[in-house]
Amino acid sequence: MSAAAGDTIFAQASGTGRAGVSVIRVSGPDAFAICANHIDVLPKAGQFKLRYFQADGQNIDHLLVLTFRSPNSFTGEDVVELHCHGSPAVVKAILAVLTRYPQARPAEPGEFTRRALENNKLDLAQVEGLSDLINAETEAQRMQAVRIFSGQLGILVESWRQNLLRAAALIEVTIDFADEDVPVDVSPEVSALMAQVMKGLSTEIAGSYVAERVRNGFEVAIIGAPNAGKSTLLNTISGRDVAITSEVAGTTRDVIEVRMDVNGLPVTLLDTAGIRDSADEIEKVGVQRAIERAQQADLRVFLKSTLDEEPPFALSQDDISLLGKGDLHVAQDSTISGKSGDGVDRLLAQIAEILSARAANVGTATHLRHRHAMEAACEALDQARSVLDQNPASAEIAAEYLRYAIRKLDSLIGRVDVEMVLGEIFSQFCLGK
Amino acid sequence: MKHHDFDVIVIGGGHAGAEAAHTAARAGAKTALVTLSLDNIGVMSCNPAIGGLGKGHLVREIDALGGVMGIAADRSGIQFRLLNRRKGPAVQGPRTQSDRKLYRAAMADLLGKTPNLAIIAGEVADFIAKDDNVSGVVLADGSEIRAKAVVLTTGTFLRGVIHIGDTRMAGGRMGDKPSVKLAERIDTFNLPLGRLKTGTPPRLDGRTINWESLETQPADDDPVMFSFLSHKPFVRQIACGITHTNEKTHAIIRDNLSRSAMYGGHIEGIGPRYCPSIEDKIVRFADKSSHQVFLEPEGLDDHTIYPNGISTSLPADVQQDYVRSMDGLENVSILQPGYAIEYDFVDPRALGPDLQVKAVKNLYFAGQINGTTGYEEAAAQGYVAGINAARCAMGQDAVIFSRRDSYIGVMIDDLVTRGVSEPYRMFTSRAEFRLSLRADNADQRLTPLGIALGTVGEARKHAFDTKMDQITACYAQLNTCQLTPSEGKKHGLNMNQDGQRRTAVELLAFPDIEFTDLEQIWPQLADHDLQVKQQINREAQYAAYIARQERDVLALKRDEAQTIPKDMNFMEIEGLSTELRQKLTKVQPRDLGQAGRIDGMTPAALTLILTKLRQYQRKSA
Missing domain, CATH: 1.10.150.570 (GidA associated domain, C-terminal subdomain)
Known part of the structure; x- marks a missing residue:
């Protein structure tokens, strides 16, 4: 790995504002030299020491100094981290000292990560994972982000890519070495390799929808006739200590959204307009919207006003039906009362159970970009397969689709080129007649 | 003695040199080809064959630009075979065995007839150079030839070392002396050098082979030529014999590995993975108990046989033992033992896309010296270096070939962008636009460029214009022929009943609709030339895929801009x-x-x- 390049950048890496400790990161070829002017004897690379940070003959702070030598650092460059006392004044003073150096400048937003990407410390998916990790609010989001950040998508893509490279090599060998001693019919192995990758892709594509939910939140809609107790229920849930993260009006004044953390899963509860037939045009529109929104949600809680009330539209299998205003009925498993709070814990547990089961199918790919690339790859493989099935002589067309699929997968993390296919060919076949 | 001045001097008369000299002269530059011996022009030092997959594409492109390799190969071809005949046209590659003597004669004839071209026998010992600016060459006898640009195509002559077992000798090719002085001069340019190796098999006496016991591989019944100007082979066609190595062969080789130059540790150069020595094959693919060996005659009246597939650097006595262990070769005698050769090459990243040395003005490199292998790769570089040396000498802009338009562009770009780690050989899989860079349309892609550059002669230009007129006329007529799916069904065409009216061109894109099917429906189409119909058929086959690639092509164009x-x-x-x-x-x-x-x-x-x-x-x- 090469030494660090470019100018030296610095910034407060921890959040702004008063805190016990703040972290200032200095990265670049002059990180050590600059800091050595203000710290008497820098710790050796990979070590930390308690030191004074001095400037103009004065001690600015007594702080913890950590040093990392390229390439063994987050950015891949030489890095010094200053863990100072978290006072805005201390941080400001240190940053002001660093700004004096012409070879150093404040880092732009995301610049440390960009350098890590450019120095091959992280792949593109890992960068996305890092951003998710920093933004994670719930436990499930954190776990998901860590999974991506640790490079699992990269590992997965790499295994698919190996299979597809092998498949491409098998096809190319029958094309480019047709006059040599190579296997003639490679289609069984090619088909098997592609089927294996397609299976993996399909699983991941399905999982990516779940992952998207884990990232952006599951929607749970409370539906029912007007005055069924929906708003009271929502208010009760909101009023409880369930880590409400936000409360905003929906796109229309008749859909209220409450974002919360249910057992580590991000959940948005939707309080929809009461569903009933109405002559009022405005209410009609509101009701229609409520129905559409509820149908799009991940899960519905149907609050019945009477035991035998039918839902306004067909419910899905997991959907929950409860008799509302349970305080007016004999309390049992199928009743709930926002007013008395009876059954609320049970409902939350039930929601958590259903959504957790779904979250268990979460994929490694989490972003729309991942899904699009995987879907395009999957489709290309499907095309390649049908070409091979229907017209085995058109190997060059199957190869074209395969190449496209590999390129799509590669766009997830890096790039591929023909040298890799040739490398695969040469390691597998004895060529040279 | 003082020679006349030239625009371009080409050093070396191999495949790169011959093509470079011809191209420069055709482009209008007063050109001199300096070769060690006049007999060396167009010599095939390795196997007596031209073309193949990727390579055949290159020859077609050279021909489309007005080069000589395709014509020489057609004149000397004794076993034409179109590789991948049963696969799609994009991956079909013409190949032929060539009669060595006929190839040399054809090349000498073609160069001899080239206006503006002087052929000089002599050894180039030095450049006339000042301040990294080359202005001619100095011959071994001390005479000087001045020129505005110089193309160096000295193949494996740079510090070439030949190995047979533990015997080693300096040499570029069996029987030739290496150019030590020139190598020393090139050292002063401080170019990045690397070392490669390649090998040849022993040459066998065909009269001592028991042909009766061997299977054979005949030439195609319907031979496909290299040149767009040729229509049929010029000489008699022959068959090759096929034999195989066996367990006994492998045992002999295994037992003597330590005596092989390569495995005995005498060679440090890197050899090509796709053309391993027989020692390599047996070590790396130990589980294979047999390897195919093609017995290729070197000429119609030549009893020398080139056993393709067993190049080696084992001692001569071991070579005889293992060769004789194979079927049909029990009593064979070896005319010349196989050998490995190590040589220096210049990292082609030191060259621009016009093949001019970036650090030395007016000096161009082409061929094996740039780390490639193969006659076709060398000749294609010869064309590029030749045309650019000529244009440089005449004060014109360089011509750059793009990956979008030609295999030549793919190769040059690979070389100058990525360098080489083993001898570079062309494959169709290197071309990302393989479906449009076909051997069949090389003329459509490149002949107009060749005309503009002045390397395409009158006869070729005329033939090309005629062909294009015919194709245009045929397309025009095809576009007037239209039918609906239900009409198509009546004619027995298997097509989607989607109500979509389609032209005859669109119909051809269906995999199971051929031109002859269209002639059944519209008899007036039958009048077109067979070649024109075939060409349109091929184009229709890929039209949809090529249209889809258009986005990639545009992206590349944008990047190139x-x-x-x-x-x-x-x-x-x-x-x-x-x-x-x-x-x-x-x-x-x-x-x-x-x-x-x-x-x-x-x-x-x-x-x-x-x-x-x-x-x-x-x-x-």
Whole structure:
């Protein structure tokens, strides 16, 4: 790995504002030299020491100094981290000292990560994972982000890519070495390799929808006739200590959204307009919207006003039906009362159970970009397969689709080129007649 | 003695040199070809065959540009075979065995008849050079020839060492002396050098082979020529014999591995993975108990046989033992033992896309010296170096071949962008636009360029114009022929009943609709020339895929339009890793597309380069 390049950048890496400790990161070829002017004897690379940070003959702070030598650092460059006392004044003073150096400048937003990407410390998916990790609010989001950040998508893509490279090599060998001693019919192995990758892709594509939910939140809609107790229920849930993260009006004044953390899963509860037939045009529109929104949600809680009330539209299998205003009925498993709070814990547990089961199918790919690339790859493989099935002589067309699929997968993390296919060919076949 | 001055001097009369000299002369430059011996022009030093997959594409392209290799191969071809005949046209490659003597004679004839071209026998010992600016050559006898540009095509002559077992001798090719003096001169240019190796098999006496016991591989019944100007073979066609190595062969080789130059540790150069020696095959693929060996006659009246597939650097006595262990070769005698050769090559990243040495003005390199292998790769570079040396001498702009338009462009770009780690050989899989870069349409892709450059003669131009007129007329007529799916069904065409009216051209894109099917429906189509019909059939087959690739082509075009100034300093681009800065500085890409193909390049780094480019453009605007 090469030494660090470019100018030296610095910034407060921890959040702004008063805190016990703040972290200032200095990265670049002059990180050590600059800091050595203000710290008497820098710790050796990979070590930390308690030191004074001095400037103009004065001690600015007594702080913890950590040093990392390229390439063994987050950015891949030489890095010094200053863990100072978290006072805005201390941080400001240190940053002001660093700004004096012409070879150093404040880092732009995301610049440390960009350098890590450019120095091959992280792949593109890992960068996305890092951003998710920093933004994670719930436990499930954190776990998901860590999974991506640790490079699992990269590992997965790499295994698919190996299979597809092998498949491409098998096809190319029958094309480019047709006059040599190579296997003639490679289609069984090619088909098997592609089927294996397609299976993996399909699983991941399905999982990516779940992952998207884990990232952006599951929607749970409370539906029912007007005055069924929906708003009271929502208010009760909101009023409880369930880590409400936000409360905003929906796109229309008749859909209220409450974002919360249910057992580590991000959940948005939707309080929809009461569903009933109405002559009022405005209410009609509101009701229609409520129905559409509820149908799009991940899960519905149907609050019945009477035991035998039918839902306004067909419910899905997991959907929950409860008799509302349970305080007016004999309390049992199928009743709930926002007013008395009876059954609320049970409902939350039930929601958590259903959504957790779904979250268990979460994929490694989490972003729309991942899904699009995987879907395009999957489709290309499907095309390649049908070409091979229907017209085995058109190997060059199957190869074209395969190449496209590999390129799509590669766009997830890096790039591929023909040298890799040739490398695969040469390691597998004895060529040279 | 003082020679006349020339525009271009080409050093070396091998495949690169012959093509370079012919091209430069045709382009209008007064050209001299300097070769050690007049007999060396067009010599096939390795196997007596031209073409193949990827390679055949290159020969077609050279021919389309007006070059000589295709014509010489057609005149000397004794076993034409179209490889991948049963696969799609994009991956079909013409190949032939050539009669060595006939090939040489054809090449000598073609060059001899080339106007503006003088052929001089002599050894080039030195360049006339001042301040990294070459202006001619000095021959071994001390005489000087001055020229505005010089093309060096000395193959494996740079510090060539031949190995047979533990015997080694200096030499470029069996029987030739290496150019030590010239090598020393090239050293003073401080070009990055590497070392490669290649091998040949023993040559056998065909009269001592028991042909009766062997299976044979005949020539095609319906031979496909290289040149767009040829229609049928010029000489008699022959068959090759096929035999196989066996357990006994392998045992002999295994037992003597330590005596092989390569396995005995005498060779450090890197050999090609796709053309391993028999020692290599047996070590690396130990589980294979037999390897195919083709017995290729070197000529119609030549009893020398080239056993393709058993190149070796074992001692001569071991060669005899293992060769005789094979069927049909029990009593064979070896005419010349096989040998391995090591040689220096120049890292082609030291060259520009016009094949001019970046650090030395007016000096061009072509062929094996650039790390390639194969006659076809050499000749294609010969064309590129020849045309650019001529244009340089005549004060014209360089001609750059793009990956979008030709295999030649793919190869040159690979060489100058990525360098080589083993002898570079063309494969169809190297071309990302393989479906449109076909052997069958090389003329449509390149003949207009050849006409513009002056390397295409009158006869070829006329034939090409006629063909294109015929194709245009045929397309026009096909577009007037239309039918609906239900009409098509009545004619027995298997098509989607989607109500979509289709022209005859669109119908041809269906895999199971052929031109002859259309003739049944519209008899007037039958009148067109068979070749024209075949060509349109091939084009229709890929039309949909090529249209889909159009986006990639456009993307590449856009990147190619982002030209990078020659004096761009990559070392000072902030945010690039040192490794990438060094690679960029070494290659000095001419545009963003080429920069993107540098090994290890990342999208983020490309964005940085583009940003820098914008700043640069603003500054100079």
